Amino acid sequence: MNQDNLVYLDYAATTPVDPRVMKVMLPYFSESFGNPSSIHRFGQTAESALENARLTIAQTLDCLPEEIIFTSCGTESDNLALRGSAFLARKERGANHLLISPVEHHAISRTAEQLASIHGFELEYLPVDSFGRTSMEDVACCLRPDTAIVSAIYANNEIGTLNPISMIGQLCRSRGITFHTDAVQAAGYLAMNVNSLNTDLISIGAHKFYGPKGIGALYIRKGLNILPSQTGGGQEYGYRAGTQNIPYIVGMAEALRLAQNEKDERTSYLKPLRDHLIGSILEEIPDVQLTGHPEERLPNHASFIFKGIDGNALLMMLDMEGFACSSGSACKTGNPEPSEVLTSLGFTHDWTLGSLRVTLGMYTNSSEIEGFLKVLPKVVSKLRIIS
Amino acid sequence: MSYKPIVAIAMSGGVDSSVAAALLVERGYNVIGMMLRLWSEQDSERANRCCTPDSMEMARRVASSLSIPFYVLDARQIFYNTVVKSFIHDYIHNLTPNPCITCNRVVRWDFLLNHALSAGADFLATGHYARLTQNSLRTFQLLRGVDSTKDQSYVLHVLTQKQLGSAFFPLGEYTKQEVRQMAHKYNLPVAERPDSQDLCFVGADGNYRQFLARHAAQALRSGEILDLQGNVLGHHKGLAFFTIGQRKGLHISSPTPLYVLDKDSSRNVIIVGTQEQTGRDSFFVENVNWIAGEPPDSRFTALVKIRYKAHDITGVVNTLNSNTIHVKLENPLRDVTPGQSAVLYNGEVCLGGGTISNLT
Numbered sequence: 001m002n003q004d005n006l007v008y009l010d011y012a013a014t015t016p017v018d019p020r021v022m023k024v025m026l027p028y029f030s031e032s033f034g035n036p037s038s039i040h041r042f043g044q045t046a047e048s049a050l051e052n053a054r055l056t057i058a059q060t061l062d063c064l065p066e067e068i069i070f071t072s073c074g075t076e077s078d079n080l081a082l083r084g085s086a087f088l089a090r091k092e093r094g095a096n097h098l099l100i101s102p103v104e105h106h107a108i109s110r111t112a113e114q115l116a117s118i119h120g121f122e123l124e125y126l127p128v129d130s131f132g133r134t135s136m137e138d139v140a141c142c143l144r145p146d147t148a149i150v151s152a153i154y155a156n157n158e159i160g161t162l163n164p165i166s167m168i169g170q171l172c173r174s175r176g177i178t179f180h181t182d183a184v185q186a187a188g189y190l191a192m193n194v195n196s197l198n199t200d201l202i203s204i205g206a207h208k209f210y211g212p213k214g215i216g217a218l219y220i221r222k223g224l225n226i227l228p229s230q231t232g233g234g235q236e237y238g239y240r241a242g243t244q245n246i247p248y249i250v251g252m253a254e255a256l257r258l259a260q261n262e263k264d265e266r267t268s269y270l271k272p273l274r275d276h277l278i279g280s281i282l283e284e285i286p287d288v289q290l291t292g293h294p295e296e297r298l299p300n301h302a303s304f305i306f307k308g309i310d311g312n313a314l315l316m317m318l319d320m321e322g323f324a325c326s327s328g329s330a331c332k333t334g335n336p337e338p339s340e341v342l343t344s345l346g347f348t349h350d351w352t353l354g355s356l357r358v359t360l361g362m363y364t365n366s367s368e369i370e371g372f373l374k375v376l377p378k379v380v381s382k383l384r385i386i387s
Numbered sequence: 388m389s390y391k392p393i394v395a396i397a398m399s400g401g402v403d404s405s406v407a408a409a410l411l412v413e414r415g416y417n418v419i420g421m422m423l424r425l426w427s428e429q430d431s432e433r434a435n436r437c438c439t440p441d442s443m444e445m446a447r448r449v450a451s452s453l454s455i456p457f458y459v460l461d462a463r464q465i466f467y468n469t470v471v472k473s474f475i476h477d478y479i480h481n482l483t484p485n486p487c488i489t490c491n492r493v494v495r496w497d498f499l500l501n502h503a504l505s506a507g508a509d510f511l512a513t514g515h516y517a518r519l520t521q522n523s524l525r526t527f528q529l530l531r532g533v534d535s536t537k538d539q540s541y542v543l544h545v546l547t548q549k550q551l552g553s554a555f556f557p558l559g560e561y562t563k564q565e566v567r568q569m570a571h572k573y574n575l576p577v578a579e580r581p582d583s584q585d586l587c588f589v590g591a592d593g594n595y596r597q598f599l600a601r602h603a604a605q606a607l608r609s610g611e612i613l614d615l616q617g618n619v620l621g622h623h624k625g626l627a628f629f630t631i632g633q634r635k636g637l638h639i640s641s642p643t644p645l646y647v648l649d650k651d652s653s654r655n656v657i658i659v660g661t662q663e664q665t666g667r668d669s670f671f672v673e674n675v676n677w678i679a680g681e682p683p684d685s686r687f688t689a690l691v692k693i694r695y696k697a698h699d700i701t702g703v704v705n706t707l708n709s710n711t712i713h714v715k716l717e718n719p720l721r722d723v724t725p726g727q728s729a730v731l732y733n734g735e736v737c738l739g740g741g742t743i744s745n746l747t
């Protein structure tokens with residue numbers, strides 16, 4: 001059992017807070033603790049921090065500050081975007097049709113399923129290729145005048161595949177249909193300029209790009225109206241009531257600014273490491289496949305399926321060896337279900353349970369990857385012997 | 388720094404395995420908590436009693452309070468294919484099985500042990516009340532737990548030398564009362580949890596008869612209840628509802644209490660008789676496992692236990708071949724039941740055991 005040198009290879013699950021981010025957050029816990037809605041100077045200091053953070057994010061995304069709404073996480077942003085658009089589109093123009101990709105994060109797919117089962121929306125899934133990509137042509141075929149919203153994930157969390165968001169967005173805009181993208185995984189590495197992405201709504205969450213957990217944002221294009229799901233004191237332009245979490249908002253803004261400034265640097269550091277990892281695994285281990293697109297994928301993301309292996313047992317053994325990874329069917333209660341994403345891509349049951357996701361980050365180094373590449377083939381063959 | 392052996396502890400969220408884990412940590416081992424996700428009938432609504440979300444949460448809390456890693460392994464498929472299927476199969480074939488023994492042999496001490504060893508563990512520990520020693524020939528011996536009311540060597544009689552070489556029973560030296568006290572001492576959140584039940588996998592009603600009605604309807608054909616002379620005294624709703632020596636549930640009015648003497652599956656009848664007519668002192672035992680790898684002798688005297696909770700009784704054992712024996716008890720017992728395990732002891736030492744046969 002490796003106790004001393006634990007190697008973290010699960011940066012798509014979450015990331016440590018960058019010390020530079022931590023530093024700008026700290027004054028807002030006990031020193032400048034005011035409520036931004038208050039009249040007095042305590043409140044004014046907090047409000048100024050809030051609006052500066054909003055401005056930083058707006059500059060990073062090339063949008064207006066009032067187009068940024070702070071939420072508690074990426075999942076909340078997804079919920080607000082989908083529910084808020086669906087309910088308003090139904091109210092205003094009788095639109096009842098939801099169009100989402102079958103490889104969305106649960107924050108979208110479960111929300112859409114509930115909108116269908118409880119609220120009577122008609123839910124349709126877009127076609128995808130074997131890498132999980134939806135094309136503009138696929139969307140064109142499915143769009144209807146009564147489509148309330150289209151949602152397609154920018155970069156998939158499980159298989160890393162990127163969608164052609166800009167093209168899908170252009171099409172939706174030309175048809176006058178609201179388009180949302182979940183950019184929670186993408187925001188740390190990909191272009192986030194809202195004008196070139198042609199999106200109406202974009203979800204992000206800070207802890208995927210070295211910011212704190214428990215804070216997210218939703219970009220809402222000016223002129224687009226959605227129904228708030230959390231009502232109350234009218235904060236966040238009435239879209240999301242509740243006292244803002246100032247230290248976390250400040251942290252997210254700094255983390256996003258750093259991520260977008262440094263994304264080329266981070267990508268050119270991580271991509272060769274990641275490519276080496278993928279190449280070695282595909283070469284050295286029998287009965288393994290890469291999941292997701294070989295090129296059009298997140299630069300820090302590698303995902304595989306191993307035939308005839310229990311992915312949970314694989315994660316346990318890797319953890320015992322000191323490597324923290326994840327899988328599409330990861331389940332802490334021991335009843336892994338085959339991943340819906342992998343199933344929708346047509347993989348069979350004897351493959352889908354054996355998934356492994358290895359995601360790199362700014363603290364990953366090549367000796368860790370070499371260590372991992374020594375251990376993984378051994379662990380896979382051990383598991384194949386006993387199962 | 389000297390090497391600290393790695394011990395995987397099979398956790399259930401109950402008192403016993405939690406205290407066993409705490410003892411291992413206190414003794415300085417590198418401890419890993421492992422829990423099995425087992426099959427249960429109504430998986431979606433109510434998980435197997437050994438691994439309800441509740442007990443899993445409890446095990447996780449214990450592991451976290453001991454600062455040990457904790458993992459859950461999916462054993463649903465192997466548990467269903469072995470333990471549950473053979474349980475159903477045995478009832479269809481007029482046997483009264485003990486599924487815990489199959490579970491120990493195939494799931495705990497094979498599937499889990501292999502996973503633990505592959506993950507780098509040196510030993511697999513459980514919260515069983517049993518002890519382990521090595522004799523002068525370095526053969527592992529399985530001994531009864533010190534607490535005779537809790538001794539669980541009975542369900543461990545299926546273990547081989549190889550398995551025992553990797554086994555660890557931290558509770559064998561303690562009584563249940565001491566274990567509960569230790570749970571308090573270690574401040575474990577489980578101190579007051581009730582003991583777990585047998586037959587963890589049957590549905591929410593907890594009733595194996597209802598379970599069989601759903602899964603083995605062919606074992607539940609109604610038929611006649613006869614006396615030894617062949618007179619029809621009543622009717623039964625299925626052989627599986629009855630076990631040898633049973634008195635309740637016959638629904639026959641009789642001046643003297645009647646007991647199930649035998650179940651004849653070829654005629655689907657139950658044969659009943661008075662207390663004087665019950666009892667059997669001679670039977671065959673199949674699929675015998677010898678803990679030492681071989682029987683102590685071709686013919687020897689041993690203490691025999693015919694059920695988990697039965698008292699010891701002296702018997703003479705004749706080995707017919709390496710895995711079949713004949714047992715002659717010093718007195719007849721009312722409930723010698725085909726399908727249950729007969730386990731042999733020499734004093735404190737468990738010699739092995741096997742399944743009581745249908746053959747007479």
